[in-house]
Amino acid sequence: MSAALRSLLRDLASRAAGLAAWLVVHWLLGRWLVDWDAGQHLLVGDRGTTAPLAVLLGFLAFHLATYFLVPPLVAISCVQAVAHYVEERRAQAH
Amino acid sequence: MTDERAGGVGRRSTRVTRGALSLAVSCLVVAVVPRLVAGRDASAWLEGDLTTQVALADQVAAFVVRDEQGARFEGQWALVTYQMTILGLGQLVRAHPELRARYVPAMELAATRMMRREQRAWAARAWGSDGLLHLDAARGDAWMCWPDLAISMLRLVHPETAFARQNDRVTAALARRLAHAPHALIETYPGSSFPTDVAACVAAVSLHARATGAPRPGWLARWEREYRARWIDPRTGYLWQQGDWRTGAHRDAPRGSGTAVAAYFFTFVDVALVKDLERALARHESSLLGFGAVREYAEGHAGPGDVDSGPVVLGVSVTATGFALGAARAAGDRALFTDVMRTTHLFGVPTGRDGGTWFATGGPFGNALLLAQLTASAP
Numbered sequence: 080m081s082a083a084l085r086s087l088l089r090d091l092a093s094r095a096a097g098l099a100a101w102l103v104v105h106w107l108l109g110r111w112l113v114d115w116d117a118g119q120h121l122l123v124g125d126r127g128t129t130a131p132l133a134v135l136l137g138f139l140a141f142h143l144a145t146y147f148l149v150p151p152l153v154a155i156s157c158v159q160a161v162a163h164y165v166e167e168r169r170a171q172a173h
Numbered sequence: 174m175t176d177e178r179a180g181g182v183g184r185r186s187t188r189v190t191r192g193a194l195s196l197a198v199s200c201l202v203v204a205v206v207p208r209l210v211a212g213r214d215a216s217a218w219l220e221g222d223l224t225t226q227v228a229l230a231d232q233v234a235a236f237v238v239r240d241e242q243g244a245r246f247e248g249q250w251a252l253v254t255y256q257m258t259i260l261g262l263g264q265l266v267r268a269h270p271e272l273r274a275r276y277v278p279a280m281e282l283a284a285t286r287m288m289r290r291e292q293r294a295w296a297a298r299a300w301g302s303d304g305l306l307h308l309d310a311a312r313g314d315a316w317m318c319w320p321d322l323a324i325s326m327l328r329l330v331h332p333e334t335a336f337a338r339q340n341d342r343v344t345a346a347l348a349r350r351l352a353h354a355p356h357a358l359i360e361t362y363p364g365s366s367f368p369t370d371v372a373a374c375v376a377a378v379s380l381h382a383r384a385t386g387a388p389r390p391g392w393l394a395r396w397e398r399e400y401r402a403r404w405i406d407p408r409t410g411y412l413w414q415q416g417d418w419r420t421g422a423h424r425d426a427p428r429g430s431g432t433a434v435a436a437y438f439f440t441f442v443d444v445a446l447v448k449d450l451e452r453a454l455a456r457h458e459s460s461l462l463g464f465g466a467v468r469e470y471a472e473g474h475a476g477p478g479d480v481d482s483g484p485v486v487l488g489v490s491v492t493a494t495g496f497a498l499g500a501a502r503a504a505g506d507r508a509l510f511t512d513v514m515r516t517t518h519l520f521g522v523p524t525g526r527d528g529g530t531w532f533a534t535g536g537p538f539g540n541a542l543l544l545a546q547l548t549a550s551a552p
Binding site: 138151159 | 187
């Protein structure tokens, strides 16, 4: 295995690890939200405090990023790593 | 010099290619990944996968058993939470009678909490007195249809319920009022009548008849003709949100929230009505990247969100979208169900809890409502 290929695999593995870490944090936050709430704060009739709404909106922002921001960023990063590898191979061939 | 220029052009061209490729890949990922991830449970819900259903039902039932904070959790929203809990668990028990022993105790407890006097204090304030104490009076009290529908469901799966007699009395009063309604409508509160609430009344009467083995009331066919002709807008297919029970005049606008809730209630009555209203909901779907939501106001009408619709964002409402799930499931509309389920997944955030499923952002109300919608079926 060439050094360039090893470097590419390392790059891809680090991005996969980053994605996995994000998903784990997301899962932990979801679990925390459910445990924190446990039927206490997100009652529709339980008004008079903005804290639950702030927590909810904060979590939703993080959650929506997980769906619409993180996957394309990871994909772009992987494309860049592959492109870099291809360029290196081309340069070596010349 | 020429070589340097050629090298510069080559590097620029490589950068442009790389940028274009990155953009194309990110667009492809945004178009494919979220819809795949958010839609992964849609088929299981649509096809009634028991494991999926029980995972949510157990958590909803557990909330009822655990909830001992009556003073904090009461009023209209609590009443609807308990109502949806009973309907959702009841639908599941009807589809899987072996679950009767598992869920009937929670349904009974939910009924006990739902029928506490404090839960209906808002309606008593509007009318000046508790409607349950005036069943022989000439007043509408169509709000009673919501809890009575749940009690009819409880009775259907648990005929020995302690609420049977109350169910008989309330249903008889509602049926008598509806049978004499000049325009298929009775008042919910003094001066306010909602075709959606009347849909709940007819559902309560129909389920009661099924539970007791009584024949389907004869006035229902006439009622349905009048209801269709007067309250379903022929241009948009949406239900008028309010009306005047005396004159039959329309009020407010044809709206998605009332249409979706009524479509769900008609799953206990008549499949043709469900399908007609569900088609209107599907026509008013807005979707992006496979995520669907239902518009609140019919074309030619506009307005803000209110207690019926929930927040209206970009023209779509929470209630119209959430209740469209039940209508779509009962009507067998896989496309609408899947699109809306993706949105529900995205904003509801189903999360594991004690070996079950709980929509993290839904709270008890949202989870009970979703259980009822995700287990709805054709009559």
